[in-house]
Amino acid sequence: MTPDCRCNIAARAARELEDGQVTNLGAGIPMLVANYIPAGIDVVIQAENGITGVGPVSPPGTEDPDRRNAGNLFVTLLPGGCYFDTATSFAMIRGGRVAATMLGTLQVDGDGNIANYEMPGRKIGMGGAMDLVAGARTVYVLTEHCAKDGSAKLVARCTLPLTGAGECDVIITERALFRRRPEGGFALEEVACGHTLEEIAACTEMTYTVADEVKLDAY
Amino acid sequence: MTPDCRCNIAARAARELEDGQVTNLGAGIPMLVANYIPAGIDVVIQAENGITGVGPVSPPGTEDPDRRNAGNLFVTLLPGGCYFDTATSFAMIRGGRVAATMLGTLQVDGDGNIANYEMPGRKIGMGGAMDLVAGARTVYVLTEHCAKDGSAKLVARCTLPLTGAGECDVIITERALFRRRPEGGFALEEVACGHTLEEIAACTEMTYTVADEVKLDAY
Amino acid sequence: MALNKMIPIEEAVARVESGMTLALGGFLGQGVPLTLIRALKARPVHDLVIWSNDGGYGDDGVVELVKAGMVRELHCCHIGYTPAVGRAVEAGDLELEWVPQGNLIEMLRCGGAGLGGFLTPVGVGTAVEEGHQKVTVNGRTYLWERAVRADVAFVRAHAGDIVGNLCFRGTARNYNTTVATCADYVIAEVEHAYSAGELDPEKVHAPGVFVDAVVRADVSYCGVRR
Amino acid sequence: MALNKMIPIEEAVARVESGMTLALGGFLGQGVPLTLIRALKARPVHDLVIWSNDGGYGDDGVVELVKAGMVRELHCCHIGYTPAVGRAVEAGDLELEWVPQGNLIEMLRCGGAGLGGFLTPVGVGTAVEEGHQKVTVNGRTYLWERAVRADVAFVRAHAGDIVGNLCFRGTARNYNTTVATCADYVIAEVEHAYSAGELDPEKVHAPGVFVDAVVRADVSYCGVRR
Numbered sequence: 100m101t102p103d104c105r106c107n108i109a110a111r112a113a114r115e116l117e118d119g120q121v122t123n124l125g126a127g128i129p130m131l132v133a134n135y136i137p138a139g140i141d142v143v144i145q146a147e148n149g150i151t152g153v154g155p156v157s158p159p160g161t162e163d164p165d166r167r168n169a170g171n172l173f174v175t176l177l178p179g180g181c182y183f184d185t186a187t188s189f190a191m192i193r194g195g196r197v198a199a200t201m202l203g204t205l206q207v208d209g210d211g212n213i214a215n216y217e218m219p220g221r222k223i224g225m226g227g228a229m230d231l232v233a234g235a236r237t238v239y240v241l242t243e244h245c246a247k248d249g250s251a252k253l254v255a256r257c258t259l260p261l262t263g264a265g266e267c268d269v270i271i272t273e274r275a276l277f278r279r280r281p282e283g284g285f286a287l288e289e290v291a292c293g294h295t296l297e298e299i300a301a302c303t304e305m306t307y308t309v310a311d312e313v314k315l316d317a318y
Numbered sequence: 319m320t321p322d323c324r325c326n327i328a329a330r331a332a333r334e335l336e337d338g339q340v341t342n343l344g345a346g347i348p349m350l351v352a353n354y355i356p357a358g359i360d361v362v363i364q365a366e367n368g369i370t371g372v373g374p375v376s377p378p379g380t381e382d383p384d385r386r387n388a389g390n391l392f393v394t395l396l397p398g399g400c401y402f403d404t405a406t407s408f409a410m411i412r413g414g415r416v417a418a419t420m421l422g423t424l425q426v427d428g429d430g431n432i433a434n435y436e437m438p439g440r441k442i443g444m445g446g447a448m449d450l451v452a453g454a455r456t457v458y459v460l461t462e463h464c465a466k467d468g469s470a471k472l473v474a475r476c477t478l479p480l481t482g483a484g485e486c487d488v489i490i491t492e493r494a495l496f497r498r499r500p501e502g503g504f505a506l507e508e509v510a511c512g513h514t515l516e517e518i519a520a521c522t523e524m525t526y527t528v529a530d531e532v533k534l535d536a537y
Numbered sequence: 538m539a540l541n542k543m544i545p546i547e548e549a550v551a552r553v554e555s556g557m558t559l560a561l562g563g564f565l566g567q568g569v570p571l572t573l574i575r576a577l578k579a580r581p582v583h584d585l586v587i588w589s590n591d592g593g594y595g596d597d598g599v600v601e602l603v604k605a606g607m608v609r610e611l612h613c614c615h616i617g618y619t620p621a622v623g624r625a626v627e628a629g630d631l632e633l634e635w636v637p638q639g640n641l642i643e644m645l646r647c648g649g650a651g652l653g654g655f656l657t658p659v660g661v662g663t664a665v666e667e668g669h670q671k672v673t674v675n676g677r678t679y680l681w682e683r684a685v686r687a688d689v690a691f692v693r694a695h696a697g698d699i700v701g702n703l704c705f706r707g708t709a710r711n712y713n714t715t716v717a718t719c720a721d722y723v724i725a726e727v728e729h730a731y732s733a734g735e736l737d738p739e740k741v742h743a744p745g746v747f748v749d750a751v752v753r754a755d756v757s758y759c760g761v762r763r
Numbered sequence: 764m765a766l767n768k769m770i771p772i773e774e775a776v777a778r779v780e781s782g783m784t785l786a787l788g789g790f791l792g793q794g795v796p797l798t799l800i801r802a803l804k805a806r807p808v809h810d811l812v813i814w815s816n817d818g819g820y821g822d823d824g825v826v827e828l829v830k831a832g833m834v835r836e837l838h839c840c841h842i843g844y845t846p847a848v849g850r851a852v853e854a855g856d857l858e859l860e861w862v863p864q865g866n867l868i869e870m871l872r873c874g875g876a877g878l879g880g881f882l883t884p885v886g887v888g889t890a891v892e893e894g895h896q897k898v899t900v901n902g903r904t905y906l907w908e909r910a911v912r913a914d915v916a917f918v919r920a921h922a923g924d925i926v927g928n929l930c931f932r933g934t935a936r937n938y939n940t941t942v943a944t945c946a947d948y949v950i951a952e953v954e955h956a957y958s959a960g961e962l963d964p965e966k967v968h969a970p971g972v973f974v975d976a977v978v979r980a981d982v983s984y985c986g987v988r989r
Contacts, residue, residue: 149790149936164793167933171791181741182739183936184968188865189869190651191744191746191747193865197746220853221849222852225861226864228863229863230866233886260890261888262889264889265888338766368710369707386566386707388564390565398924399964400965403712403713404642408638408639413875413973416972443613446639448639448640452659452661453877480662482663652869653883655878655879657878658877674879738933
């Protein structure tokens, strides 16, 4: 997984966001999405510790210990942003005011199950992810297509503890974009530059269909 | 019921309050208690709309429409007081941070039942009284001993809809003070100046015992 | 973040339709969204289900909608200062549910926060028990109370910016912060309007994310001249 | 209102006894009551049951109490930044309950607010379901979650007055407002201390009524120099 791949995922994901949308970006690749939001699109970034209007990371020397995001990074605050307590933050999230959440994962499967907080011998914790996938209107999983050891992350069935059952709506990797159909199941809608339908099929254990209108060289 | 009687009740009630206690005072006689708090005793008055450190009523010409108590009266704010929302106010009340609540009543009985929000043909509403009697550590009922028509307010059994079941701890009238015993039931502890044990017995339908240490001419 | 939520008041109240559930901020005469309530009176809507602390104060507030025959149900904890509301209930023209004040604000908070209900110790042994399931936890008895969400909410703030961040003054805050969370469409009337970035982000009492529309408040509706 | 709640930190942390439940404000490195946590390390207490967002950040926070062998149970949602906490769990020295972040803060709010529990949509279909009753309301499935109260709570504020009113800065607010409500004895460490009446009453984020003791915070414990 090169930095280029991560950026490619983030850039494609950024194009999903609509003007005025309140969006929560998880740690890792999702956090990069903020750098790729198209001009003219105002996205309100929310972080679950208790801040909206999260701007770019603070330039060195301007870090304020009391202005950080949920990943503990020093950030800036855009005009119109504000602070609130964590209880209010989750009222916002569960109450339906967060339009989109983008998060990384360890595994995701064709039923929309997401597993991202614990693996054998390594307890990380779900943080706000369980609340976000249950509360946000659209849930995006942004992930490398395969794990470092080459094994599938888009699996036939999640084997790790679930963060959310059936909550994933869109999966974006450096190779492909899958979107859940209203009737259930994911459809492969886009294949990234340099990849082929056959190659996607070979590295994806998750069940999916290929959309009639599938785009090749899409991003 | 003369103004003197009301003041007499309030003055006696004020002597119940301890230094540093957070207290909620209902409309009517309880509101007068603030005028009688002994020197050297700092009582923090809380009003359920969302204010602590309520001070005396605003002098004419200084009323601020955004600084009122739960009875909609214009009040002042003492140093150390602050504002908060109503949800926080009731977290305070139910959470056990209000030591004492003093409220008026239509009826009260020997089981500590209080009825003060509705009578035939006149719906008033419980406001925050149900929450206060359930949440405050000590519940004081401050009331005229009898209704305007001479009928008992300290009744054998409340017939009006209850504000609280078994919540009353102390009853203070212009004639007497009754305190609930740990083992249940009220004891007559004090008789006010100008009244006798016999007279109290004649105008009180509520069952009570006379305390061994009952004080005559107590207030 | 420059999304401008300021719209004409007529457009805002046009979101209210007959039969809808409407939640109102305010406490007796404090922080009541009277500008919105009065603009709503010009709309041909009826059978409203209203959640509010009270029936208003004197001639102001919910009582105005009741007198105009626009309200089917009122869920509140006090109508002592608005005899006209009591008369409408006695006449059978208005359905009234008494909800203890702390339960009322918590039901709206619960709905706004996406929760499904809560256990309250308040109302046990009273008429409020009716229709409520009793649950005992660690030896204490609670009533199971439902979460409430509204279709539209009206709140009033002292200051607001174009993205809907709201600041309140004194006890005018009351229900407004919570009511601003509990509806699908939240309208705030603001006494003073600002651009994005003009309000101190530490002093915002209700984040703009909860607010859908901002309108100008009539500052003469405040009980006492400032 | 002039009641002075400022006391020496040793006196404040002496309230914590072995086996007690302790709730902590803070979120990773933000607004963490490190002064109180470090003062507590000098006390001979063990078997603490801790409710906190996380295990700390790097070497700071809850992880310090875990390494000192003072903690029996930790209820939190993240230990990813404190491998030592994970190792204590794997070794069987520390009992861990995973609680989703929003459920966690709501459990503490519920306890602080004198409520008995609530229904949450979060955790349905996951391992969090275990030991939780499922309830369906209006077609949506919820888990019944309990209220939590602590014996003692530690919070950290930017400014506080002698009666315990607290103001926070930026994202250091996080859990602190809620944790300040959820314990029988609440101790606040404040970076700046004021007399009663010096803080603007509109800007108080946590009313002093909830706070029992105020101590001075060590301002060097803030992650980055100001």
